[in-house]
Amino acid sequence: MKVLVLYTTVDGNTEAVGEAIAERLGADVSKIVRVSKIRGFGIDKIRAWFEVKFNRRPGIFPFKHDPRDYDLIFIGTPVWYDSYSPVYNTLFEVIKIYDRKIAIFSTGETDSQKALDKFSKKLKDSVILGRYHCIEPIWEDDEADTKKILDEASDWAEGVAKEAEKMIEEEEFERRKTIYKF
Numbered sequence: 001m002k003v004l005v006l007y008t009t010v011d012g013n014t015e016a017v018g019e020a021i022a023e024r025l026g027a028d029v030s031k032i033v034r035v036s037k038i039r040g041f042g043i044d045k046i047r048a049w050f051e052v053k054f055n056r057r058p059g060i061f062p063f064k065h066d067p068r069d070y071d072l073i074f075i076g077t078p079v080w081y082d083s084y085s086p087v088y089n090t091l092f093e094v095i096k097i098y099d100r101k102i103a104i105f106s107t108g109e110t111d112s113q114k115a116l117d118k119f120s121k122k123l124k125d126s127v128i129l130g131r132y133h134c135i136e137p138i139w140e141d142d143e144a145d146t147k148k149i150l151d152e153a154s155d156w157a158e159g160v161a162k163e164a165e166k167m168i169e170e171e172e173f174e175r176r177k178t179i180y181k182f
């Protein structure tokens, strides 16, 4: 089974989760990088608010892997004003992701799941096998706490991957049954 982890990040929290998941699953990983840099503080927060509010599509650089080549795609986002990162407005405009097995994850300041709710709606043409949210792992005071959060996220991802594998086996079985009928 081919697994891809896609994520975007400003300060590194979502990146830490995405990289931990990719490492645990031995998955390919693509980071989505904005063309116009944005920081997570000061006047840029107002810019970010506008982008979210008006569903802007900020430019992104081409990334390494095409999600359509993968059986299972993990997609990670920082929470921005209770929503997902606007880079996904651009990404999903450029590449239509549908009929894929997907799992979504987010990192935020609070434990609110609102961004994941919106993300699920945006990805409604795919099968969403799981969702996971955690609070800013890299800003834990204790390294052990950071590790615990990343381990928990990786455990979740492993469970999702097992489920996806089982589904693919069942789908293949059904496909063969159909072929034998002809």
Ligand SMILES: Cc1cc2nc3c(=O)[nH]c(=O)nc-3n(C[C@H](O)[C@H](O)[C@H](O)COP(=O)(O)O)c2cc1C
Pocket: 008, 009, 010, 011, 012, 013, 014, 015, 039, 040, 041, 044, 045, 048, 049, 077, 078, 079, 080, 081, 082, 083, 107, 108, 109, 110, 111, 112, 135, 136, 137
């Ligand atoms: C522009 C902006 C808006 C944010 N809005 C929220 C929010 O609505 N809810 C929340 O829990 N955290 C919010 N945060 C905090 C980030 O979601 C959190 O720090 C996240 O882990 C950042 O991910 P990153 O380090 O991968 O960029 C916001 C941060 C920024 C920069």
